[in-house]
Amino acid sequence: MPNLDICFSPDLLSLYDLRGRIAVVVDILRATSSIVTALAQGVTHLVPVETLAECRALAADNYLTAAERDGVQAEGVDLGNSPFGYLDGVVPVQGRCVAITTTNGTRAMHLSRAADEVVVGAFLNLGAVADFLRQQGKDVVVVCAGWKGHFCLEDTLFGGALAARLAQDFDITSSDATLAALDLWEKASPNVAAYLLKSAHVRRLNRLEAHKDMEFCVHQDEYNLVPVWRNGEIVKL
């Protein structure tokens, strides 16, 4: 039976051998939630880049640019890090490609590149990711983007929710991180948005827009798609 482990911070990834495994990168607030939403709204592919300069440079190649630093949309780019940027119609996204950089999510993806496959996970596509992992049957490491290297609740809850969905098909008991995430998910799952109101990151983004985003980002199974990062591009499988 394949194993499901959870890495609570990109800064702990050196402890994991990702070769032969699938990495599920998660940054619920809000990078991976936005990527899933973007692909659902007809974006053709996204290129995650580490710096604002790289992001802006891709505008010349007809990319839309999406960038956030410390939770706020960066200057001189088309989109921030809110999934509603792909939903509200202000910037038409259908058929476009997007260059994206975020505080934590992009870094987590780049540090996961040794994996056989890098999958983008969010509550919005939880069931689709679970189905994909079941079909593949390989060991899985959920890579929590965290907040500047620190443990964060929302990404951990995703790990717990994914482990709960895969309980019949994966070994979810051999790592303490997975056991802890399952217990936290059990506590939070009756009302994830209410639970997350206490989290440091949600309080950091304590604005109306952020709460609206958070409530959207904890919806499960809104989109039936699996984004993978291949040859530098995030595409829908």
Place this chain on the structure above:
Amino acid sequence: MPNLDICFSPDLLSLYDLRGRIAVVVDILRATSSIVTALAQGVTHLVPVETLAECRALAADNYLTAAERDGVQAEGVDLGNSPFGYLDGVVPVQGRCVAITTTNGTRAMHLSRAADEVVVGAFLNLGAVADFLRQQGKDVVVVCAGWKGHFCLEDTLFGGALAARLAQDFDITSSDATLAALDLWEKASPNVAAYLLKSAHVRRLNRLEAHKDMEFCVHQDEYNLVPVWRNGEIVKL
């Protein structure tokens, strides 16, 4: 109000500025539980060293030697890592000093040395540590020794238990790590030993001796003493 944060792995310590703060190093199974027990049984001081060679070298200076690697007593030393080594009378410890090296605990202490004070915490001296921290009134970081850098349940539960004891006097809500530890502690506290039977580390040490150790190590407030690491020696305050 001072802040209480929890660092889930020594490998994440670079994210924390320990200057001006108190570090509470915890390795429930079993280094810090054994250190507290040793001082309670009349050991004058302990010297934590990183290598077996350093540990054995101190035998020439009339130190008792205590060493464990991967959960098993190392060869050619007086004591392993079980607190019962200081209780069973096989090796007389009263009035002796001890050189100690363990897989995770020693490393966590050495990486915490930037702190104003390095305190040794365990369930066995939980109340004494809480009282000391309340008197000091400084910011606190609980440093979980973990298992070879990985998150582990038992050290996290100690962090949650300490946060619960200090809820009136410290800010225990501004880090997600502390919030998670509190929720896990709430779940585990009715029967900590039963809860830990599922943990990876306890199953790794799945032997009669280890279970006996584990049940002892989760006793709260067995000893009213606070070990601190000063000038290379762990002494009773």
